[in-house]
Amino acid sequence: AQSVTQPDIHITVSEGASLELRCNYSYGATPYLFWYVQSPGQGLQLLLKYFSGDTLVQGIKGFEAEFKRSQSSFNLRKPSVHWSDAAEYFCAVGPYGGNEKLTFGTGTRLTIIP
Amino acid sequence: SAVISQKPSRDICQRGTSLTIQCQVDSQVTMMFWYRQQPGQSLTLIATANQGSEATYESGFVIDKFPISRPNLTFSTLTVSNMSPEDSSIYLCSVEETADSPLHFGNGTRLTVT
Numbered sequence: 208a209q210s211v212t213q214p215d216i217h218i219t220v221s222e223g224a225s226l227e228l229r230c231n232y233s234y235g236a237t238p239y240l241f242w243y244v245q246s247p248g249q250g251l252q253l254l255l256k257y258f259s260g261d262t263l264v265q266g267i268k269g270f271e272a273e274f275k276r277s278q279s280s281f282n283l284r285k286p287s288v289h290w291s292d293a294a295e296y297f298c299a300v301g302p303y304g305g306n307e308k309l310t311f312g313t314g315t316r317l318t319i320i321p
Numbered sequence: 322s323a324v325i326s327q328k329p330s331r332d333i334c335q336r337g338t339s340l341t342i343q344c345q346v347d348s349q350v351t352m353m354f355w356y357r358q359q360p361g362q363s364l365t366l367i368a369t370a371n372q373g374s375e376a377t378y379e380s381g382f383v384i385d386k387f388p389i390s391r392p393n394l395t396f397s398t399l400t401v402s403n404m405s406p407e408d409s410s411i412y413l414c415s416v417e418e419t420a421d422s423p424l425h426f427g428n429g430t431r432l433t434v435t
Contacts, residue, residue, distance in 0.1 A: 241423060250325070250413055250426035251364075297363065304421040306352060307377075311363040 209234045211300050211312035219318040222290055228283040228315050230298035240281045241299040241309075242272055251297065257281065258303050268292070293319045323348050327414050327427035334404055334434050341400045342430045344414030349394035352417035354424070355387070359410045367412075370397040404434045 210233045220226055232238055239258045243251040255266025262274040272283045281298060295316050301309035324347040334340050344353065353370040368376040368389055376389035391397040401408055414427040 243426075248330075248428070248431075250327070250428040251415075251424075253423050253425065256423050306415075306417050306424050307354065307366065307369050309366070309424065313363045 209238075209300055209308075209310050211298050211310050213296075213298055213312035213315050215315045216313070217316045217318065219320060220288055221320050223287050226283075226285045226288045226292070226317070228296050228298075228317070230281045230283065230312060232279055232281060232298070232300040234279075234300050236302065238300045239303045239305075240272075240274060242266065242270070242281075242283050243297045243299065243311075244268075245295040245297065245314075247294070254283070254296075288317075288319055290319045290321070293317055322425050323350060323416055323418050325414060325416060325425060325427035327430055329430055330428060331431040332433070334432065336405050336434055338404055339400055339402045340404065340432060341398050342412055342414070344397045344399070344427055346395045346416055348418070350416040350418050351394075351420055353391060353397045354415045354417075355389060355397070355399045356413040356415060356426075357410045358413060358429070364413065367399070370399075401432065404432075406434045408432065409434045 212231045241256045242254040245251045254270050255264050257264045257274050265271050270285050295314045297314045298312040299309050326345045328343045355367040356364045358364050366379050367382045368378040370389050370391040372391045388400045411429045413429045415424045
């Protein structure tokens with residue numbers, strides 16, 4: 208069965224500092240991987256996705272993620288966070304073309320301190 | 322990407338009553354889905370809303386409790402029936418614009434059952 212683990216429930220970083228959110232997955236075939244962000248009172252917004260090609264993918268808002276097959280990881284990074292990045296971040300995995308089979312992680316809540 | 326309007330954005334309901342949530346998309350989409358996000362938890366797929374036919378429910382969800390309609394390619398409703406406090410959650414509509422495209426989400430409906 209497929210699964211997603213986000214080991215960090217809550218992370219606090221200072222504004223301007225770098226950020227890395229961890230995501231580990233279990234999937235029996237080639238995974239289709241996503242990062243979504245949910246701001247308070249909002250739905251989920253797609254940050255980036257990966258299925259094939261360059262393992263370092265660029266997303267919106269200055270985020271990037273690196274796919275490492277050997278580690279079954281898809282960690283999200285940002286070199287310098289802004290106060291507006293405070294939100295909940297979800298990693299998801301599924302088959303290509305099979306959105307009804309997506310599995311979401313439990314999320315990482317990001318707090319930014321001045 | 323598609324603009325998704327979900328109504329109501331929040332509601333407080335008494336147990337035993339029902340609430341219908343509407344999801345309107347500004348363009349025709351291939352797939353529409355309904356998710357539940359319980360407090361502090363990740364997203365769980367309730368069902369796939371099929372245009373012109375009965376919805377496809379995931380394990381643990383039944384039509385009598387969560388009837389779904391999808392009369393056309395831009396609109397769907399989810400009803401939460403005979404509500405109890407355990408139904409207090411955020412309910413999210415999501416769409417797949419074309420085959421193989423990632424999911425896009427509405428802003429959700431925050432439901433509190435008292």
